[in-house]
Each structure stands twice: as C-alpha cells, then as structure tokens.
Amino acid sequence: MKRFFAKLLISLAYTLRSSKKYQKRRKFFYNLLENDNYKYKKYFDAFMIFLIFVSVFVLIREVKHHISDWLMVFNNYVISIVFLIEYILRLWVNGSVSAIIIEQDEHDTMLSREFQLDVALKRIFKRKFSYMMTPKAIIDLLAIMPFFHELRLLRLFVLFRVFKLFRYTKSFTGLVSVLASKKFEFFTLFLFTSIVVFVSSVLIYVLEGSDPQSNIKSFFSAVYWSVVTLSTVGFGDFTPVTQEGRFITMFIIVSGVGVLSFFTSLIVSAFNERLDEFKEAKTVENISKLQRFYLICGFDSIAKEVVKEYKFRKKNIVVIDSDEEKVQEAKQMGLKALCLNPGSVASYEKLAIEPHRQIKAVLCLANDDIDNVYAALTIRSFDKKVRIVSLLMNDANRTKLKFAGVDDIIYPQELIGMITKELVGQPVAFEAIHALRSENSMVKIDEIIITEAILNNYSYVGELQNKRYRIVLLGVYKKQYERFWFNPIDSTLLELGDILLVIGYFPFIYEFEKHLMKRVEDA
Amino acid sequence: MPKSALIFGSDKYAIEIANSVKESYEIEFFVMDENEQIDFDGEYKKNVFDLSDEWYNTEKFEDVENTIVFCTLSEESENVFLVISLRSNFDSLPIVAIAKNKESVDKLKMAGANKVIPIEQTTAEIISDIIHNPIASKVLHEILYEKSDLKLAQIEVENAEIFGGEFPADIDWSRYRGVVVLSIMHKDLSTEFIYSSKSKRHELKNGDMIIVVGYERDIVEFEKLVGSRRYVNWSDWSW
Known part of the structure; x- marks a missing residue:
C-alpha cells in the first residue's frame, strides 16, 4: 500500500x-x-x-x-x-x-x-x-x-x-525593517524602561499603598501610574500624596523625558541611516516598471548634453555611474539615476529589469575609453541584442570598442574635422543640412516606416502625393536590401518595412503621415 | 594665390581640422609655447604667438578673401580673448572657433566669431540623431562627410530667367529630374525651405543660392541650366 x-x-x-x-x-x-x-x-x-x-x-x-x-x-x-x-x-x-x-x-x-x-x-x-x-x-x-x-x-x-x-503596503514593511535595524538599541531601551517602571512601581506601592489618603491601593495601580507618568502623559487619576511618593514622581518624570528622547532619536537616526537606501529602492522599483528607456552609462559632459537634447527630453532615461557626485547631478536634472558601476553585471541585476525588453539603447558616454569598453563588454555578456552606442575618445581604441560589441561609435574629434571640412567648403549647404537636424527648426527630416496599413492604401511612390503636402521625398530606404534609393521614380514599388526619408515642415509631415494612414477611410 | 588656414592651438581638434582642410588650404599653426610638442612632426609650419596685440601686424591676416582662421585654444577664456583680438584688428577676417559647451558658444559669437562649433553639443546631436532617426542620420552623414555618390551642393543662380519669375513654391522642381532641391537662400540672406514659401513671396533672382542633393552628373546638368557656379565667398555668411 x-x-x-x-x-x-x-x-x-x-x-x-x-x-x-x-x-x-x-x-x-x-x-x-x-x-x-x-x-x-x-x-x-x-x-x-x-x-x-x-x-x-x-x-x-x-x-x-x-x-x-x-x-x-x-x-x-x-x-x-x-x-x-x-x-x-x-x-x-x-x-x-x-x-x-x-x-x-x-x-x-x-x-x-x-x-x-x-x-x-x-x-x-x-x-x-x-x-x-x-x-x-x-x-x-x-x-x-x-x-x-x-x-x-x-x-x-x-x-x-x-x-x-x-x-x-510596502511603506509598512519599510517601517518594520527600519525599526528592526535598531533591534539592540530598542531592546536596551525596553530593558531600561522596564527596570524604571518596576522599581518606581514597587517604591510607590510601598510608600503610598498603606496611606489612607492615597488612591494607589493595588500593585497594578502602581504599575499603571508608573507607565502613565514615565510616558509624560500624566492623566492625574492616580496621584502620590506622600512626600516620598512625590520625590519618586520627580525621578520618574525626569527618567521619562530621557526615555522619550532616546526613543525619538532612535527612530530618527534609524530613518536617516536608511533614507538613501529607501530612495534607491524606490528608484529601482520605478525603473523596473518602465516599459522602454535609454540607459546612459557614465554621466560626463557629453552625457549631460545628450539628455538636454529635445528628442531625449521626451524619453525615459536611466543613468548609472559609479561616481556619487555625478549621480547627484543627474538627479538634479530630473533623471532616474543610481550610483552603480556600469562595468559590473551585479549593477544590472540590481536594476531588476529585462534588458532586451526594456532597454531601447545603451549609451556608453564616459570620457574614458576604458570605462566605455568595459561597460559595453559587460552589457554584451548578458544581452547580445541590445543596441549600444559609445563615445570614442582616442582613435586607437576604436577596434576595442568594436570587439566589445558596440553598434555605433561616435568619435567627437573626427566629427569636428568632418564638420569643419564641409563648413569651409560649402557653408550655405552645411547650414541648410544643419537646420534640418536642429531641434529649433520647424523643418525636419523624418523617417516614415511603410506599414501594412500604408501598403493597403499605396503601392507605388508616385501615389503618395507628397507634393500636395509640400513634402520633399529625399528617398526610400529598402530595409530588405539595406540600400537607399535617392529621389525614386514614381513607379518604385513600396514594400513592407521600407522607410521613406521625407523633409518638410513638421506639421506638414504630421498631416502627410495621417494622410498615408487614412486614405481608405476617406474613400 | 593659395588659400591659407591659420590654426591657433595644437590640441587633437586642431590637428583634426588641419588634416580635414589640408587639401584645399595651406596650413599654418600658431602655438603659444615655442617648446610645445605637437603631433604633426613638421608637416605644417609652426608660428609662436602671444595674446598681446603686437604680433598681429602681419600680412597673413590682411588677405581676407583667401584666409580663414580657426581658434582652437583649449583654455576657453584665452580662446575668447583671441577671437575678440582678431576681430578688433581685422573686421572681415573669417573666424571659426571651437567651443566646449553652450556657454562658450555665446561668448565666442559675441567676441566676433563667424561660426562656432560646439564640441559637446554637436556630439550630443549626432548621438540623438543616430538613436532616433538612424536611417536619416546615416544618409545625411554619408552625403555630408563620406565618400558617397550622392553630393550636396550649394549653387548660386546666375540665370534666373529660366524660372520665368516664378515663386519657389510654384516651380515644379521635379522637372529638374535627378536633383532634389532642399533649400533656397535669397540674396538678402533669408533662407526658406522649398515648399514652405506660403507666407513669403519672393521670386528667384540672380545671386540666390539653391541647395541641392543629387548625383554629380545631375548636379552638373542643373548647374548648366541655372547658369551657376559652385563658389561662395565664405566670409559673407555669418550665422
């Protein structure tokens, strides 16, 4: 059986x-x-x-x-x-x-x-x-x-x-954990209070219990009186009448003030000691709830400029840096920031996130190639797919960043050289392109992805009617072939996933996009 | 007379600028310390300067048509002082300055630089573009900076009659198959985007500048048509 x-x-x-x-x-x-x-x-x-x-x-x-x-x-x-x-x-x-x-x-x-x-x-x-x-x-x-x-x-x-x-409710759990961290101190206080209550109860009972004018007739009343007096509440329903009893009262009142002060300071110091921990836990919790965000590893000067960028201002950004001062600076800029080492896997585990699902892109923006290589390698060790963009400070380290798995490398020195060349050669053209990239300009270059909904309405470039919306169609990027078709002819076939590069006033682009989606409904 | 680029400073950005423009300009470096070690190993001429006014009395700065100055001193205050000194001595000298951040950009502009390139801001913009508009960023980058078949060209109009007094918004630019017209800069220095001239009625005139993207042969055809040339006196433009 x-x-x-x-x-x-x-x-x-x-x-x-x-x-x-x-x-x-x-x-x-x-x-x-x-x-x-x-x-x-x-x-x-x-x-x-x-x-x-x-x-x-x-x-x-x-x-x-x-x-x-x-x-x-x-x-x-x-x-x-x-x-x-x-x-x-x-x-x-x-x-x-x-x-x-x-x-x-x-x-x-x-x-x-x-x-x-x-x-x-x-x-x-x-x-x-x-x-x-x-x-x-x-x-x-x-x-x-x-x-x-x-x-x-x-x-x-x-x-x-x-x-x-x-x-x-987590706040209650937090309160309990704060108090638990001062277990020994609370136990000491409890012991001290118990001794004071016991001694004063015995004394008051011995001194007052036999006096006919006193209303402290039982030991329980004496304990009750001691607790009420020690807590500095003092209801007044039980009062000592003898000289000795009043002397004990003075002693217990002074002790009560001390006990209360000690108790208050214990709670305050416990909270102070763990305040940062609570705040960090709250930040981690908020981060783990984010659907999609950009992770910035290293908060140096370029990182600060990046977060000021209009396009980034509207997005969720999380900053990690091992320097507490930089983290504070990021927090002052209203960002979610944590003092964590970007080169340690434990830091990302602490974030309690699913990187491939929640991180849109990682930006390694430290002013040091070693830090950026290390951070990129660390991230690649647990996520092969997430997009990594990194700064390069010294061209000699370019291949190291590539080996570390960085997708896009930004080398400021090279950028300045290229910009200067273009600027000196064709200043007007350069400014025109710069205007397209500038956040202050209403004219934008934008990407419109050809979705199934658009394909249901349009099959060829010539049908898009971009001119009606005063939109310049610079070209079509065919994802399938990873090739850009500049100024495509009207009979160019549109395919799912193609990207239209359009230039025009931002409101016009918006209207144009709406038009692409709505044609069938209009019909 | 060959064009010359006078570069003040010797840090990595100065060297990068020299390498980028050396094909079209004769490069000369100006450093503050004679013993300063720089990476170019005698490839370019090296001069010594200080921030006093005495050494400016040189012919090098007089030919504003063929000279461009780059101020790239790593100390921001010295760079601003250099720009203001140059501007006070030479009214029309084209000055390009490198700035670390936004604050320095404003000061350098006020000091008289024609163009200021902010390193951090520019890098941040490129990062932002790469993340948010990766394809557009890649295409523009290739057009602007890399060896791509597509070219960006600024073309000065010299044969405006072919447009028959039309306004830019009314012209069917698709007639000029092969090139895409991005922008027009009128002679009075106001820019307007090609299809956006709803509020601005300004017909195309000789001297206006058209910014186009296209393949080299198509751009050449377009140039022939509008009777133009791809040249501009850089120092006339200031933003």
Missing part, C-alpha cells in the same frame, strides 16, 4: 512538473501574491485592502448600530472565505511539493534505493510549516478567525486583518 502510494505521488509530481497549464497557473498566482513587479498585483492588493477596511468598519459600526444582514454575511463569510483562499494559495505557491518529491526520487534513484516516502513527506511538512510559522502567515491565519463570528472574542481577531495591511 505504501509503495503504491509512493508511486502514485512520484507519478503525480512528474506530471505536474511537465504540465504547462499547471505551471502557468502556479506562476500566475505566485506573481499575483508575491511578485511586486507584476502589473496586476497592485489591483489585487487594493482589493484586499478594501476588504480589510470593510471588516474594520463593520467592527466599529457594530458597537452601537445595527448592521444589515447582507453586510454581516459579507463580512463574516465572503471576506473570510476570500482570506482563506488567499491563505491556501500562499501556502501552495510557497515551496513546490512536486519539486521536493522529484528531488527525493532522483536522490534515492542515484543511491539505488527505494523512494523514501517518509523523508519526502517530512521535508514537505517542514517546508510548509516553516512558511506557516512566519509572522505574516500567522497574521493571515488569525485574520480568517472572525469567520467564527458567534464567538464574541474571536471578533476582535478582525484587528488581525488590519495587520494584514503590512503585506499589501
């Missing part, structure tokens, strides 16, 4: 591992419950927070008002069942049972022995139990308790639902 059960379990484990449907569902629930970068998680969290507030509202309202039956049912059963399902799902996605069984089976097969069902079950139990014992899981479990609403005491367990907020 045991052998049969073991076989069944192993077979089931392998089936689940190879089942795409099962793995896909498991991954979906894992993302929904645990992955902060999953786009639908925020909606799920918002829904759970809403349920929590409904529970608390019912608890408060119920004290003095009648709650309608449907709301009670919703509160006692629907919400509790939702929490129960959530608890079970979390238990399911935290640690894979099938993986443990398969691992055990492979282990036993290697050692040529029978599958040890007991060991596997123990490991599964240990794994799940260790999750169930985590503070968050305990809170989740206790939050289901109000399900048993008839037990009045259990209604207070609704408050555990409030604790669940820790799970759904």
Whole structure:
C-alpha cells in the first residue's frame, strides 16, 4: 500500500512538473501574491485592502448600530472565505511539493534505493510549516478567525486583518525593517524602561499603598501610574500624596523625558541611516516598471548634453555611474539615476529589469575609453541584442570598442574635422543640412516606416502625393536590401518595412503621415 | 594665390581640422609655447604667438578673401580673448572657433566669431540623431562627410530667367529630374525651405543660392541650366 502510494505521488509530481497549464497557473498566482513587479498585483492588493477596511468598519459600526444582514454575511463569510483562499494559495505557491518529491526520487534513484516516502513527506511538512510559522502567515491565519463570528472574542481577531495591511503596503514593511535595524538599541531601551517602571512601581506601592489618603491601593495601580507618568502623559487619576511618593514622581518624570528622547532619536537616526537606501529602492522599483528607456552609462559632459537634447527630453532615461557626485547631478536634472558601476553585471541585476525588453539603447558616454569598453563588454555578456552606442575618445581604441560589441561609435574629434571640412567648403549647404537636424527648426527630416496599413492604401511612390503636402521625398530606404534609393521614380514599388526619408515642415509631415494612414477611410 | 588656414592651438581638434582642410588650404599653426610638442612632426609650419596685440601686424591676416582662421585654444577664456583680438584688428577676417559647451558658444559669437562649433553639443546631436532617426542620420552623414555618390551642393543662380519669375513654391522642381532641391537662400540672406514659401513671396533672382542633393552628373546638368557656379565667398555668411 505504501509503495503504491509512493508511486502514485512520484507519478503525480512528474506530471505536474511537465504540465504547462499547471505551471502557468502556479506562476500566475505566485506573481499575483508575491511578485511586486507584476502589473496586476497592485489591483489585487487594493482589493484586499478594501476588504480589510470593510471588516474594520463593520467592527466599529457594530458597537452601537445595527448592521444589515447582507453586510454581516459579507463580512463574516465572503471576506473570510476570500482570506482563506488567499491563505491556501500562499501556502501552495510557497515551496513546490512536486519539486521536493522529484528531488527525493532522483536522490534515492542515484543511491539505488527505494523512494523514501517518509523523508519526502517530512521535508514537505517542514517546508510548509516553516512558511506557516512566519509572522505574516500567522497574521493571515488569525485574520480568517472572525469567520467564527458567534464567538464574541474571536471578533476582535478582525484587528488581525488590519495587520494584514503590512503585506499589501510596502511603506509598512519599510517601517518594520527600519525599526528592526535598531533591534539592540530598542531592546536596551525596553530593558531600561522596564527596570524604571518596576522599581518606581514597587517604591510607590510601598510608600503610598498603606496611606489612607492615597488612591494607589493595588500593585497594578502602581504599575499603571508608573507607565502613565514615565510616558509624560500624566492623566492625574492616580496621584502620590506622600512626600516620598512625590520625590519618586520627580525621578520618574525626569527618567521619562530621557526615555522619550532616546526613543525619538532612535527612530530618527534609524530613518536617516536608511533614507538613501529607501530612495534607491524606490528608484529601482520605478525603473523596473518602465516599459522602454535609454540607459546612459557614465554621466560626463557629453552625457549631460545628450539628455538636454529635445528628442531625449521626451524619453525615459536611466543613468548609472559609479561616481556619487555625478549621480547627484543627474538627479538634479530630473533623471532616474543610481550610483552603480556600469562595468559590473551585479549593477544590472540590481536594476531588476529585462534588458532586451526594456532597454531601447545603451549609451556608453564616459570620457574614458576604458570605462566605455568595459561597460559595453559587460552589457554584451548578458544581452547580445541590445543596441549600444559609445563615445570614442582616442582613435586607437576604436577596434576595442568594436570587439566589445558596440553598434555605433561616435568619435567627437573626427566629427569636428568632418564638420569643419564641409563648413569651409560649402557653408550655405552645411547650414541648410544643419537646420534640418536642429531641434529649433520647424523643418525636419523624418523617417516614415511603410506599414501594412500604408501598403493597403499605396503601392507605388508616385501615389503618395507628397507634393500636395509640400513634402520633399529625399528617398526610400529598402530595409530588405539595406540600400537607399535617392529621389525614386514614381513607379518604385513600396514594400513592407521600407522607410521613406521625407523633409518638410513638421506639421506638414504630421498631416502627410495621417494622410498615408487614412486614405481608405476617406474613400 | 593659395588659400591659407591659420590654426591657433595644437590640441587633437586642431590637428583634426588641419588634416580635414589640408587639401584645399595651406596650413599654418600658431602655438603659444615655442617648446610645445605637437603631433604633426613638421608637416605644417609652426608660428609662436602671444595674446598681446603686437604680433598681429602681419600680412597673413590682411588677405581676407583667401584666409580663414580657426581658434582652437583649449583654455576657453584665452580662446575668447583671441577671437575678440582678431576681430578688433581685422573686421572681415573669417573666424571659426571651437567651443566646449553652450556657454562658450555665446561668448565666442559675441567676441566676433563667424561660426562656432560646439564640441559637446554637436556630439550630443549626432548621438540623438543616430538613436532616433538612424536611417536619416546615416544618409545625411554619408552625403555630408563620406565618400558617397550622392553630393550636396550649394549653387548660386546666375540665370534666373529660366524660372520665368516664378515663386519657389510654384516651380515644379521635379522637372529638374535627378536633383532634389532642399533649400533656397535669397540674396538678402533669408533662407526658406522649398515648399514652405506660403507666407513669403519672393521670386528667384540672380545671386540666390539653391541647395541641392543629387548625383554629380545631375548636379552638373542643373548647374548648366541655372547658369551657376559652385563658389561662395565664405566670409559673407555669418550665422
């Protein structure tokens, strides 16, 4: 029987591992419950927070008002069942049972022995139990308790639902982690406070307890009085009447001021120490959410000019540099910047991004070829496809940048030489071309990609009617042949992916593009 | 008389400029320190200068028709001072200056440079173009700077009668098959883009400049047609 059960379990484990449907569902629930970068998680969290507030509202309202039956049912059963399902799902996605069984089976097969069902079950139990014992899981479990609403005491367990907020709001988690970083200091403070409370309670009880005029008649009242006085709240419902009692009061008030100051300074220093860490974590989180962005490695003078460029100003830009001062400068320019070494893979792992999907292009813009080569090589080591543009400061390093996998190399020195040559030879023509490139000019040179929608409307260059829109068609770039056809004749066939190079006033180009897309509708 | 390019400074940009224009100009370098080691190894003539006014009394700067000056001193303040000194001594001397950033561009222009090339800004513009309009950037780069069959030419109109008093916007430029007319600069120095003259009614006249892109033979044909020449007195233009 045991052998049969073991076989069944192993077979089931392998089936689940190879089942795409099962793995896909498991991954979906894992993302929904645990992955902060999953786009639908925020909606799920918002829904759970809403349920929590409904529970608390019912608890408060119920004290003095009648709650309608449907709301009670919703509160006692629907919400509790939702929490129960959530608890079970979390238990399911935290640690894979099938993986443990398969691992055990492979282990036993290697050692040529029978599958040890007991060991596997123990490991599964240990794994799940260790999750169930985590503070968050305990809170989740206790939050289901109000399900048993008839037990009045259990209604207070609704408050555990409030604790669940820790799970759904990161700020709370941040607060806890800040306080946890000062564990020792808080423990010391707690110890000191406990001793002061205990000593003063004993003293006040001994000195006042037997006095008929005093209202501190029990040791509990003495402890209560000590805590209220130490916290500098001082309700005044219990007051010392003897000379000695008042002397103790002065001592405890002074101690209270010290305790409060110490407590406040502890929290402030804990936050100060971790403020940068929080900000960095927030930046990383924001970056990981970006759909597409440009990554600038090295924030030197040319990088600063690049981000000022109009075309870049409208785009998402992320800057990384190992120099903290440069990072601060980038932040002051309103960019998302992090102090990370562009030449380390760990830096990109920390960004928690999918490079091929999120990075549009990497710009290695350090004023040092060594840094640029190193950054380019690092990026190429984990992504072969992403486009890399790099500055070249010394022509002798050109081949090194090419070897490092850089797609486009910009050599300022060479540029200045070429510009000068053209400028000196044909100044007017140069200025005309410069105007086309300038961001301040309304005249632009633009690229229009021939899409299927355009192809449905037009097949030949002669049909485009660019002259009607006062657009100059400089030529067509045929992607298929990687060749540029200058001033194409009217019968030139348009193909999918071709790029039209057009020159004209920006608003006219915009109208022309609209016209290319809309012809069928017009007809 | 051969044209001469007088280059002040000796850094990598100065050398690059010398190499770029040496085919059309006789190069002379001006350095501040006689013992300064420079890369050109005697290929070009080297003169020593300082920022006082005494050494300017030289014939080299008098022939403004055939001389162009490049100011490429790496110290920005010295470069500005050099430009202002040259301009105060020689009104019509064509001066091209290299600037590191935007701030220096403004100062150099105010000092009297005809044209200022900002290194960082220009590089940034090229990077921006390469990223956002890669094909356009590649095509323009090839036309402007590399050995491409396509050429960019500025052509001065000398036979405006062929246009019959038409306005640029009304001319069917496709008649001139082979070339694409990009821009027109009127004699009064106002530029206008070919198809955009809706607000500006200015017929083509002799002396106007037409900027065209095309293959060499087509440009030559176009030149014959408009009776023009590809020459311009550079120092007349200033932006």
